[in-house]
Amino acid sequence: MEEERIRDIERIQIEHLRELDSEELHVEEVDRESSDDDDAHDRGFGGASGSREPTFNVGLASLHTYLGEVEDTYHRFSFLDGGAMYTLPLFYLEGVVLFPEATLPLRVIQPDYIAAVERALRQADASYTIGVLRVYNDTNTEESRFATTGTTAEIRKFQRLEDGSLNVVTRGRQRFHLRSRWMGAEHMPCGEIQIIQEDLPLRTPRDAVGRLAPLRNLRIANASQAKQHFHRDENEDSDAMSEESFEGDLSLAERSLHRSALLSYGSDIMDESTSSDYDESPCRSEFHSGRSILNSSLGSSRSVEDVRSDNAFVRDGEKLNADRQPCRGLGWRKDSMRRLREVPRSYWPYWVYRMYDSYCLAQRLADMWKQIVRSPSVDGLVHKPDLLSFHIASKIPVSESTRQELLEIDGTSYRLRREIELLESFDCIRCKSCETLIARRSNMLVMSSEGPLSAYVNPHGYVHEIITLYKANGLAFIGNPATEYSWFPGYAWTIAYCGTCRHQMGWRFTATNMKLKPRTFYGIRSSQFKMTEVESRRIY
Template identity: 25%
Template structure:
């Protein structure tokens, strides 16, 4: 991880080495007293931002030219809040231009990889999400024009073509992706044949009564155009939603989804935004146009998800059991540091194979009342995130960890016997 990804003021000269940060807390100590509404306001950006009203909804399947903001390690999902601190002149110019128009620009993930034959080390995702600015502040810092922004992810799009302008900004021709909703099964699929409706309900079915039902069914077979009931259930949004909720609750009772919208599209995006996945999996979910298929894919991932590991050395870092929400947005949310680097960060009660390498400070803390220290992988020394310790004794939990999503990858168990493309082969090395 580059230095720009680290918060400032770190002091590694007196670093504290800890091979395992896994000390747990009692259930009583884990009863949160922290106001989870505070991180959603991103108060560390200041309280003097100008609020903008209105909402822009682009026409589905429409092709338009859109300013693109490439962000490394960030895959914006519709419904997510995106905080930005921009100081590069071309980015500042682009956002100002968007605010004067419909306040909307596009966000695409910038993949970083080893140089290819042509020397390219980055690749821009061909899908992204529109971001609509709802809060902004312009400033001058050390003679440099800066702009602070809070935006909301709105609609998915696919890139048809793109070009770089003379000012350095990327403009793309995009198609706004629509959401394909499969209509529910006809009522006749769940209705009993008319001949069976005449049967009176009984408490205990006798052999004679069972024979009567079977005879009625044989004399009134369903039409050849109807599918079996189990087929319809595979595409019933309510049934899939209940399965996703049950699977998440099996992780632990701290992943609360009761407050999430029951609208299938909004719910599917909330799940995509809050699962600790790598960039490739988030982009895959972003490309799925059908809410049913997206929910089915998410259900498969949730059921196979085991833990997550260091993205560089595959050392085990955390387990799904320790995931919890320090924000009303969920266990994963985006935050920006004073260097302008956006971190999509998950919160956990404990981690393993990590070490803290800086003194704690409350400056620019994303969680008011907590001091942060930088956390590294104890095996490869790559930057993982931060340890947050309370600065006030009335706050609980007493400590927790914020792990940046771009520094980890999931360990997904393939129970089918096939080759799951996102499976971390060999799982996480345990020693």
Template identity: 60%
Template sequence: MEDEVERRQIQQILELDNEELQIEEVESLLESSDDDRDASGVVSPDDFTFNTQLTSLHSYLGEVDDTRHRSAFWDGGAVLNLPLFYLEGVVLFPEATLPLRVIEPNFVAAVNRAMTQADAPYTMGVVRVYRDSNDGPLRLAKVGTTAEIRQYRPVEDGSINVVTRGQQRFCLRRCWIDAEGAPFGEIQIIEEDIPFRTPRDAYAKLVPLNNRRGQQILSLNALSHGGRNDENDSEANSEESFENELTQTERRIHQSAIGACYDSDRMDESTSSADYNKLSESDSQSGSPCGTDSTFLGSSPSGHEKQVRNTDLGIGTKSMARQVAEPRSHLSSTLSRAFAPIWVYRMYDSFCLAQKAADMWKQIVGTPSMDGFVKKPDLLSFYIASKIPVSDPTRQELLEIDGVSYRLRQEIELLERLDRVRCKICKTVIARRSDMLVMSTDGPMGAYVNSYGYVHEVMTFRKAKGLATRGRPHKEYSWFPGYAWTIINCASCDVQMGWLFTATNEKLKPKSFWGIRSCQVKDETR
């Protein structure tokens, strides 16, 4: 069945390529402005006839053979020796596709070694390389992703066409060149954390903080006299049930929060109810059942989750305690509440964060339901990181973050701040976030390789401005079947920004769109 579908898709590609070239005047396409954008930024079905599945086939590589091999996943902490493939301006994430046209002899040797090695067959490590300055030496990033070779075909000229898929993150411990000239590296697989979910009954049926010690004393007195306090027993059981569902790390954080609130109750008897009501009101107006605090963690936790949580949230400090402590009153001694406000838990609930990130992403690109991703926050965090229209250094930072909730929080912050796309050199605005266009089933951003072996990560936009075309349109080696490509430069600084793609026949819609290289954009905030 799959072979039949693939044959039909290939036939579609051939039909598109055989169409007569009918490219509209390019000058008229360069007049795009912000004034004629529609409100949603999403192309309607009537204006879209292109089959986005054709793009993900990477048919411009020619025939490639399916290796029909799926490599196993390694446990976190495993140390391996793998052939390395390093690329400038490209960041590979787990589950992302990376096509390669391998021409340089050392990388050809690396791919051949990956195909035949016994310990990790069909697998190599992909690492981003970068320069600190324009004329500085190339440096290797410390974190990369293993890539599984899924399709492979040697070419008569000695090159190799390959399609790979990202698998697991790793830390690069050391690298060398082997006897055949292939780059190799000793890598250590990064152990991914389990997505954090707020425990059941985390903020319900709990003993009031400011009355808890007194109730504990009463409970002890009752037990010492052989008596029984049903209300206290129920509350104690609720607490025990809650704490039993916490991990050891979460239990320490939880107990730290209790101690902080006890100190607050002793030291600050005069906390005003207005402050507490204001805090509750701000939480209730978050706009989503899974609303989250917009505070941005400026750095990766890097394995210090407890320290970051305690510090960033203020848990264990008097200032945080004063904020969350409810003022003493008759109600506070009778109503149960959580050890911390609900928004504290939501800030790190991976599933709440995943829902918010998915909703924001859908508003931007108009993709179908992402319910499947919401159920797997770790995969969603990698998916958004691989598609978000930001520079490759920022995407490398996202790759290096340890912790699903931290990565999702940073992505939400980036999506909230992101509005305009600018040229990295002259800062000229060339597009808006709402103008992103999905031209592939892989999303609005993907990796493509040209005939010279250079890999480009390209964002697609339906509109752009401040760009000028160079040369004539070409049909050969087009990443989007049925479209011809023309090089585009920034009109202000003349740096190459990407390509203008124009339909080669009247049946295709959209008639044109823009492909912008991610390595040439500047991260932009409102």
């Protein structure tokens, strides 16, 4: 049903494209110094400002119609096993970082890459699949370097042309580590890869923890004061919850971790007489060592997953103590647990859970993205934090090196936190070579249903990831507008260079009929711009 719905949408978009082609084309020259009225009008198409919508159908750009009649392979495969090893044909792409669920068009001209696609179509394991890796020049040695973390790409559409070249549309699927690479038959690049086992985003019991006092408040005599101390910024509903109801909201792993915390913290409230006896027991040093590990973890910014291995030592120590006959203090433990249950508590303060709760971070990231990019909406991905993190990473307008950094991050919560930090910090888009100011974040424009940053391929097979802007400064233009092989149907393109250092920055796109809005916009290559960050701010 989902595939049929997508095909129906594509059919409607193609009909719209034919209507554009049937209209009389008229390339309108736009002066570089746009009027204030034009700027005010076009501002409505970018970022979170403005109220008008573009008349251009943003779904057309995502179809990559400039590739011609590329046929759907109708091949969809299940995900490869995490940790499994595969041998795949590889594509090394400069200036491109592919993420899971992102679309990557390819114009395959070189014989070695044609052989790579041919092998992918007929291989038994991971059929219709290639591996995509970023290649870049080392600024120190000026030699080509290959990333060791890439993404598998599934061939969704395929067309063989009369000259033997191929037009292919792929979609990113899973991250992998490159273990080795070599040149196979016909100089075809091949590699042995290992699929990365993605973590399962966990939901901490925020509602339960939010109504409990942190364990550090056990030293406060009055339990009501403890709750008031922790909830000084809360409005109401701070009633205590029973141990049973609290632990009922935890997973098995989190429940074991919580109980270990209670046992380790109980040593802080034992009586003097029991303490003197306990000091002489042979198990004190081992239990105290485990408690020190846990307390050290609590004092850092580590997540629940990071301290699980440490708490395994605590649990092992508890088992060892129970098995030893001479070990004393078991009566103290029972008394400690009884006294601990007399006050509301939680393993960590509420704000610690929020820092690494993937769903909480996903909601915050989605809200920030909505303020910066009004459409397309990412609300549907809030309940899928892992997919949201990859989606934002593939669309966030930062340099390719930063996007490669995002691809290499293991752990959904850590990737989400890094993306929030990037969205809070970046502001200006500058030329990578001379740092001339080209645009600001507020100048971003969505001209594709996939977002403000997307990948396109030119007739020579070079893939460009570009960010679209409604306004750009410091550019010079060469040549007359051309409509052939335009990535945006109904627009003519003109090559744009940096007016200072003369490096190619991208293209200016001009509407070829009066019905299209915006009349002019710009596509800047991600490999040629850098982001200027404002002063970094803490996430919490």
